[in-house]
Amino acid sequence: MTPMVRISKVRKRFGYLEVLKGIDLDVARNSVVCVIGPSGSGKSTLLRCVNRLETIDSGRIRVDGELIGYTEHTDGLRVLGEKQLCRQRAAIGMVFQGFHLFGNRTALENVIEGPVTVQGKSRAEAIEQARELLERVGLADRAEHYPAQLSGGQQQRVAIARSLAMRPKVMLFDEPTSALDPELVAEVLAVMRDLAREGMTMMVVTHEMRFARDAGDHLVFMDDGVIVEQGDPRAVLEQPREARTRAFLGQVG
Amino acid sequence: MSAAEELPINAKHPPRPGRWIAAVLAGFVLVWLAYTIIVNPNLHWDIVVDQQFDHRILAGLGVTIALAVTSMVVGIVLGVLVAVMQLSANPVLRAAAGLYTWFFRGTPLLVQLIFWFNLALIFPTVGFGVPFGGPQLVEWQTNALITPFVAGLLGLTINEGAYMAEIVRAGISSVAHGQREAAEALGMPNRAVLRRVVLPQAMRVIIPPTGNQFISMLKTTSMVSVIAGADLLTVAQHIYLDNFEVIALLIVASIWYLVLTTIASVGQHFIEKRFNRGQITLRRRLGRDLLPVVRRRKS
Ligand SMILES: Nc1ncnc2c1ncn2[C@@H]1O[C@H](COP(=O)(O)OP(=O)(O)OP(=O)(O)O)[C@@H](O)[C@H]1O
Ligand SMILES: [Mg+2]
Numbered sequence: 169m170t171p172m173v174r175i176s177k178v179r180k181r182f183g184y185l186e187v188l189k190g191i192d193l194d195v196a197r198n199s200v201v202c203v204i205g206p207s208g209s210g211k212s213t214l215l216r217c218v219n220r221l222e223t224i225d226s227g228r229i230r231v232d233g234e235l236i237g238y239t240e241h242t243d244g245l246r247v248l249g250e251k252q253l254c255r256q257r258a259a260i261g262m263v264f265q266g267f268h269l270f271g272n273r274t275a276l277e278n279v280i281e282g283p284v285t286v287q288g289k290s291r292a293e294a295i296e297q298a299r300e301l302l303e304r305v306g307l308a309d310r311a312e313h314y315p316a317q318l319s320g321g322q323q324q325r326v327a328i329a330r331s332l333a334m335r336p337k338v339m340l341f342d343e344p345t346s347a348l349d350p351e352l353v354a355e356v357l358a359v360m361r362d363l364a365r366e367g368m369t370m371m372v373v374t375h376e377m378r379f380a381r382d383a384g385d386h387l388v389f390m391d392d393g394v395i396v397e398q399g400d401p402r403a404v405l406e407q408p409r410e411a412r413t414r415a416f417l418g419q420v421g
Numbered sequence: 422m423s424a425a426e427e428l429p430i431n432a433k434h435p436p437r438p439g440r441w442i443a444a445v446l447a448g449f450v451l452v453w454l455a456y457t458i459i460v461n462p463n464l465h466w467d468i469v470v471d472q473q474f475d476h477r478i479l480a481g482l483g484v485t486i487a488l489a490v491t492s493m494v495v496g497i498v499l500g501v502l503v504a505v506m507q508l509s510a511n512p513v514l515r516a517a518a519g520l521y522t523w524f525f526r527g528t529p530l531l532v533q534l535i536f537w538f539n540l541a542l543i544f545p546t547v548g549f550g551v552p553f554g555g556p557q558l559v560e561w562q563t564n565a566l567i568t569p570f571v572a573g574l575l576g577l578t579i580n581e582g583a584y585m586a587e588i589v590r591a592g593i594s595s596v597a598h599g600q601r602e603a604a605e606a607l608g609m610p611n612r613a614v615l616r617r618v619v620l621p622q623a624m625r626v627i628i629p630p631t632g633n634q635f636i637s638m639l640k641t642t643s644m645v646s647v648i649a650g651a652d653l654l655t656v657a658q659h660i661y662l663d664n665f666e667v668i669a670l671l672i673v674a675s676i677w678y679l680v681l682t683t684i685a686s687v688g689q690h691f692i693e694k695r696f697n698r699g700q701i702t703l704r705r706r707l708g709r710d711l712l713p714v715v716r717r718r719k720s
Contacts, residue, residue, distance in 0.1 A: 219606055221602055221605065221606065250610055250611065251610070254608040254609065254610050255608065256608075257605065257606060257607070257608040258607065258608030259608075260606070261606075262603075262606040264599060264602070264603060266599050268597065268599035268600050268602065268603035269600075269603070270600055270603070270604070270618055270622075271597075271600065271622055272621050272622050281604075281607065281617065282607040282608070282609075285607075285609060285613050285617055286607055286608045286609055286613075327603075330603075330607070331606075331607075334607060334608070
């Protein structure tokens with residue numbers, strides 16, 4: 169079976185700074201791939217390329233076999249139109265470090281926004297589904313709260329529900345717990361563990377080594393725009409082969 | 422802890438003689454000013470009373486209101502458009518929008534009004550047809566088209582659009598960039614991101630300065646008097662050129678401007694209050710009532 173996400177030879181530069189220097193990475197279906205690495209190594213950029221919040225300069229990214237951002241023609245690639253791009257994005261969930269809930273909408277309204285506006289679902293149907301999702305992330309009783317009335321951990325769980333409401337094929341998490349107080353990290357990780365158990369394909373940029381070890385199927389260590397080392401999480405964390413990996417793991421403890 | 426410490430605080434302030442002296446002085450100045458104004462034989466209050474509801478004055482008042490409301494409404498639409506252009510990814514649109522606000526905020530409104538009024542000096546005729554000197558389908562004499570009212574409307578609207586663009590842009594920029602990305606990540610097309618996420622939240626920032634713009638617009642309309650715009654001030658001037666009651670007619674006009682701006686201020690106060698209250702009560706109401714609403718919808 170083709171992998172859910174296939175990243176091949178991806179390069180990306182911001183001006184003169186090359187941030188991704190030829191990344192090859194597969195995310196198998198129903199698997200959890202965690203990405204670790206020092207600040208500025210290009211982890212967020214890589215994730216953002218997958219749903220085309222950033223464009224790439226060379227290489228290919230495929231999700232479920234479909235090329236992201238372009239169509240292939242005999243005479244080369246053509247940039248995808250907005251409608252098609254939106255269709256691709258709708259199938260890829262993304263959870264941000266800073267939650268980014270819509271501030272003028274309640275938790276429930278945040279969750280129904282995608283299904284109603286993007287997928288054209290009826291409001292009633294979307295609300296029913298949203299209530300189930302909020303229940304699933306343990307926030308059934310917070311449905312009518314505004315983001316400002318929720319703790320960081322609660323906001324992040326609503327953000328996860330908002331993404332799930334689109335029934336995505338894959339979920340991207342960019343340091344979902346880094347902005348949280350230590351005591352709130354666990355509740356978000358618990359939701360993510362549940363998702364992983366249910367077979368959601370996930371790509372997770374994280375500093376939570378415990379999560380990477382227990383919940384991850386595959387671990388990627390990035391540094392300076394390249395994948396330095398990847399493999400079974402336990403193996404990479406306990407017996408890193410590369411000096412750079414050892415140095416990084418030594419620093420984060 | 423003794424029982425007395427639990428009693429409510431009921432302490433006396435130290436004496437504040439300064440406050441009393443200031444109040445007495447200010448009161449004295451006010452009374453003295455009022456006295457000199459009322460008994461001053463050079464201020465013809467009888468004429469003021471006589472002219473306040475003169476039909477010409479009322480017609481001028483109508484023109485002033487029409488100018489202010491129309492140029493404000495169209496100016497807001499223009500401002501939203503230009504602000505969206507300014508924030509677009511298209512460099513040509515950005516440049517055009519930048520040029521617009523740069524030019525119209527950078528030149529005096531008075532000059533712009535006189536310019537629009539004299540448009541015929543540059544373009545004797547205006548019409549539709551093939552550009553770059555091709556044949557014209559329809560054509561009008563500019564002078565017939567650009568009445569003082571139209572020139573005033575053009576000047577005020579285009580000028581207002583430039584200021585509103587900045588206000589709207591600040592409002593849009595106030596909405597966290599992350600929310601826009603979150604909406605994009607959900608697969609929302611650009612237009613929906615703007616309509617569903619950005620503009621509703623930008624409103625909170627946009628509304629108060631827009632109220633101020635309107636209040637100042639009510640007075641700014643008086644500038645069209647330089648092109649004989651038939652507004653309140655123009656009419657007042659026409660009358661006093663006739664009867665030489667300069668001060669009385671300026672008072673008449675000023676009273677009307679004060680009435681307009683007072684009404685607008687009160688309106689602004691209520692809109693803002695309702696808006697803020699909306700934020701709170703909407704939240705409370707939704708918290709309690711949304712559940713039954715949803716249930717009712719389902720049944
Ligand atoms: N929009 C941008 N414009 C210019 N440079 C950028 C942009 N986004 C990221 N960069 C640069 O690209 C590099 C990689 O950034 P990225 O955010 O991908 O790192 P990261 O691995 O996610 O780091 P962190 O752990 O701090 O989140 C950094 O040097 C950053 O400054
Ligand atoms: Mg990052």
